[in-house]
Amino acid sequence: MPIKGKQLIQVLEAFAPPSLAVEKDRIGLQVGNPDSEVTGVLVTLDVNEDVVEEAIRQKANWIIAHHAVIFQPLKALRSDQPAGRLFHKLLKHDMNVYIAHTNLDAAAGGVNDVMAEKLGLGAVDVLIGYREDKLKKLVVFVPESHHEAVLDAICEAGAGWIGNYSHCSFQVEGTGTFMPREGTNPYIGQRGTLEWVNERRIETVVPESKLAQVLAAMLDAHPYEEVAYDVYPLELQGKKQGYGRIGELPATLTLRDFAVQVKQAYGVEGLRVVGDLDHKVKRVALVGGSGSRHIEDAKRAGADVYITGDVDFHTAQDALAMGLSIIDPGHHVEHHVVPRVCDVLKRGLGEQVPIMASTVNTNPFRFL
The missing domain is CATH 3.40.1390.30 (NIF3 (NGG1p interacting factor 3)-like)
Incomplete structure (x- = not known):
């Protein structure tokens, strides 16, 4: 199944959330369409004409960069001038450019x-x-047959960390009740019949920055058609960001x-x-x-x-x-993050699309 730009952005923003960016920073999709199919991804520090030419040769239609391609307001788009020529080439070849700047600076592993x-x-x-990454308490009710799978899924997604300890949770056994109604497709039970099921109440902590991906992992691992869960704010101090x-x-x-x-x-x-x-x-x-x-x-x-x-x-x-x-x-040493971003995208997208690190040296300075 083709990967859309929205999926690529979701993987990248789980690593470098936009909320980490400083105020008024130019981040996000600056050129292109988030619904466009991803045929290849080129990761770079900067976007210039040489980088765009490299993306064309590599058949990559998405460029992930650290420095904004649109930083100051554009006064004109003339293809006889450097800036206009760059954007003309990007648009002509249906290129998409996504920027992760101060959010990638601040990100854990960035x-x-x-x-x-x-x-x-x-x-x-x-x-x-x-910024403080506020903590939330996630409570989810899971049938006995799936409590280990759900716990592992949410912890792998970022829940359950206390210091250097992972998979931290508290669990209580109990009985869940529900009656499937018309239009349901229950995993357990029959429509119109009250069901009593042995379940586990799993409690764990989740950083606010990882809540969306933890909930997505929970819903994916949980067998129920409708998942019962709660999210509570906590007064505990979160990690400084x-x-x-x-x-x-x-x-x-x-x-x-x-x-x-x-x-x-x-x-x-x-x-x-x-x-x-x-x-x-x-x-x-x-x-x-x-x-x-x-x-x-x-x-x-x-x-x-x-x-x-x-x-x-x-x-x-x-x-x-x-x-x-x-x-x-020098400023250009930031380019060492490029392989890290490539690794993040490869883990998140698998082998469905090629992920490449740019080989263009965008450092304008030379030593003699």
């Missing part, structure tokens, strides 16, 4: 987590928190040695460093992309060194004065 993983950081936490990460190196290094490690981990030709190269660093803050405005957040979090791109001259001076070292590997 841009900033990938950057932290590549450096081997431990005890990682959110650097700039601006936001972009940037703060963590610790396995061992203390000099700024010089750590800068070399960053260069190798991110595969960059060069980087800029602010601070005493013999200074010892252990606690590391990072923000993928352009994070100059967060040097004070990094300092307050106790960072010895802050990794981000696009650091300007005066910000570098301010960081030096406050005793915070900076490593600037």
Whole structure:
């Protein structure tokens, strides 16, 4: 059965929910039709003409990008100018372009987590928190024959986590009653007859960001035509969400040695460093992309060194004065999230459509 754009978007948004995006960020479907069939997906950091040509060659009609293809309001669409030429090509070839930006930065396993993983950081936490993933209590009533299947389905979808413990639930045995009426197709019982069934009441916690996918998994695994369940708000504090990460190196290094490690981990030709190269660093803050405005957040979090791109001259001076070292590997290191997004889509869509990582280098900077 063909996969539609809506299914592709659903898989991606389960990983990087739009609710994680900062206010007024340009995310979502910017070009195309969500009902169009997906013949292939190309994942990239940026969308330019070379990327579109690559998608055409690979017979991919969906492009998933991190940076918006429409960021500033368009004043004209002239095919004799760069921006107009790009959109003319996208529309001519029925291309669809979906953007996951700050929601992908903040997502668990997204841009900033990938950057932290590549450096081997431990005890990682959110650097700039601006949202709380509220907790819900899910209660569902399941016949004895299916309680394990339903529990496994909802927990695999994201329910039942307390700290590093998964599949956390509380269950009570009881008796459920129901009478199938005209027009029903009951899994158990006969129309017009009151049924008494041995059932389990399963209670578990669900982060609000995963509630939709947990409910979908529950309904899919449950044998009943009509599922009895409740969702309650909880006063418990949810997980802090936001972009940037703060963590610790396995061992203390000099700024010089750590800068070399960053260069190798991110595969960059060069980087800029602010601070005493013999200074010892252990606690590391990072923000993928352009994070100059967060040097004070990094300092307050106790960072010895802050990794981000696009650091300007005066910000570098301010960081030096406050005793915070900076490593600037460039904005383009965010491209390391591309394989992660490909993996997410492959898991969610299976092998029905080809999922490809772009091979076009969209970094405008070169080192000589």
